[in-house]
Amino acid sequence: MTSGRSTSVHSAPICISPKHFADYLSPQQDYCLFLDIDGTLADFTLNPKDSFIPTTTLTLLEKIQSHSVNIAIVTGRSLAEARQMLSPIKLPIAATHGLEMAFDGISASLTQINFAELTAIKQAIRQSCTPYDDLLIEDKPYSIALHYRQNPALADVAYAIMSTTSKNHPDWLLKQGKYVWEIAPKAADKGVAILILLKQMHTNDTLCPIFIGDDITDEEGFIAVQDSKRSVEKSHLTKGMGIKVGNECQQLTCAHYYVNDIHEVTVLLEGFLDFCQKRSTLLPDLANMNVPINVPAVDKHTRQLI
Numbered sequence: 219m220t221s222g223r224s225t226s227v228h229s230a231p232i233c234i235s236p237k238h239f240a241d242y243l244s245p246q247q248d249y250c251l252f253l254d255i256d257g258t259l260a261d262f263t264l265n266p267k268d269s270f271i272p273t274t275t276l277t278l279l280e281k282i283q284s285h286s287v288n289i290a291i292v293t294g295r296s297l298a299e300a301r302q303m304l305s306p307i308k309l310p311i312a313a314t315h316g317l318e319m320a321f322d323g324i325s326a327s328l329t330q331i332n333f334a335e336l337t338a339i340k341q342a343i344r345q346s347c348t349p350y351d352d353l354l355i356e357d358k359p360y361s362i363a364l365h366y367r368q369n370p371a372l373a374d375v376a377y378a379i380m381s382t383t384s385k386n387h388p389d390w391l392l393k394q395g396k397y398v399w400e401i402a403p404k405a406a407d408k409g410v411a412i413l414i415l416l417k418q419m420h421t422n423d424t425l426c427p428i429f430i431g432d433d434i435t436d437e438e439g440f441i442a443v444q445d446s447k448r449s450v451e452k453s454h455l456t457k458g459m460g461i462k463v464g465n466e467c468q469q470l471t472c473a474h475y476y477v478n479d480i481h482e483v484t485v486l487l488e489g490f491l492d493f494c495q496k497r498s499t500l501l502p503d504l505a506n507m508n509v510p511i512n513v514p515a516v517d518k519h520t521r522q523l524i
């Protein structure tokens with residue numbers, strides 16, 4: 219794990235049939251969604267500047283929001299890029315892996331950034347990349363990423379450049395992503411960002427967080443939502459659901475669930491909207507029934523739904 223935090227890897231996650239996502243949910247339970255962007259809401263492109271979130275997906279998120287479901291974005295993108303990709307809809311965002319936070323009209327940073335050091339890191343990387351036209355530098359306000367998707371044969375070169383540079387800067391961390399290495403301040407942690415956002419949206423102690431993401435940096439988020447013992451200023455959370463996109467390395471994720479690809483994320487979100495719509499019509503009846511709150515129970519050993 220890139221954060222250095224110890225993360226217990228569970229046995230294989232359970233495959234969610236996205237069309238039947240409602241089967242994993244309970245009408246008596248309040249949910250909130252945390253969503254990653256690249257590889258989750260937006261398909262991959264060679265150049266990060268060409269990526270976009272389909273309008274249909276943005277519309278879907280708006281419809282889910284209209285059912286009073288809190289949605290927040292937790293992304294490695296910079297805040298400016300995340301906002302641009304989400305436009306015209308406005309959502310709370312934890313950008314640059316949680317370093318840049320924006321919610322309720324407030325913008326905040328998880329940590330003090332040493333910009334002089336960041337400039338030195340950027341200069342060193344630019345210099346080392348001069349011989350390699352196929353390496354793409356993504357210059358972000360709080361970090362720097364080096365992409366090798368255009369030429370995967372340069373994976374080792376990219377790693378060598380980034381690891382050598384990061385070793386000279388102990389307060390900065392080397393983060394691995396899909397065809398990318400990034401150097402960011404150590405405080406960058408999607409799990410911490412999710413817990414902060416959750417605290418902002420918390421209306422009661424039983425809100426069940428669902429986090430969907432596809433990359434190594436999303437593991438911190440899966441741990442944050444799934445660990446009911448983690449607390450934000452003594453407010454204990456209902457155990458949530460971590461959903462990994464992609465099943466290429468099932469054994470290497472902490473997420474309890476997975477869907478196969480971005481298309482299945484859309485189907486799952488459609489299923490979630492359907493669940494919200496049905497629940498809206500059911501709620502008056504449920505309120506009178508005093509039904510116990512239910513979250514999907516999973517056998518610790520077999521990882522099957524109980």
Ligand SMILES: O=P(O)(O)OC[C@H]1O[C@H](O[C@H]2O[C@H](CO)[C@@H](O)[C@H](O)[C@H]2O)[C@H](O)[C@@H](O)[C@@H]1O
Nearest residue numbers: 255256262263264266293294295367396397398
């Ligand atoms: O946390 P995320 O929202 O998943 O962002 C992670 C990184 O996503 C972007 O890079 C990835 O997508 C690019 C565009 O499809 C692709 O070219 C690259 O190979 C992927 O790693 C973004 O450029 C990074 O800044 C994010 O950290």
